Amino acid sequence: MKTLAVAILAVASLMLALPVQAEVPPCQPTFSGYSWAQMPIRYAVKDAILRDDSRRAAEMWRSLGLQFQEDPAAISTIWASPIGGSGAVTYLAIQHPPHIFAFTIRMDTTVIPPSERAAVLAHELGHAIGLDHPNPICSDTIMWTALKLFPGDLRARDQLYPSPFRIFLPSL
């Protein structure tokens, strides 16, 4: 029987809620180098305070055709817990690189106000599907603005998850 190596990759996340400015260039998607081998991506919400916002965040990515499914028994989890400094953080478990096996998202609800939680969780789910923060500064991805999904996120989806993974082909 094979022994499976599981690496834990921590992806720190800060609030990047900067105003979108016209002179800022479009984003080049930046990837962690890992992606999911199959969908739907199942996740469990461990703290009820984040349940509705987690559903909204998953729905944002579902609107781009990526399949998320809430499942109380899932090994990928979303927690409301203090982090110390940053407002939210995502950990990825990598099994058989380059494939993502599970994720853990922790959000400090004493730092992130209720009105921002769904968008921040959508940003964290971006990490959970394999996206990094763009560099340099750019204007049209939730991985920079943490506000909503933008056309840059559509381009990232197209590169990370070509058609077998997508249930339909929406556009922004």
Ligand SMILES: [Zn+2]
């Ligand atoms: Zn981040």
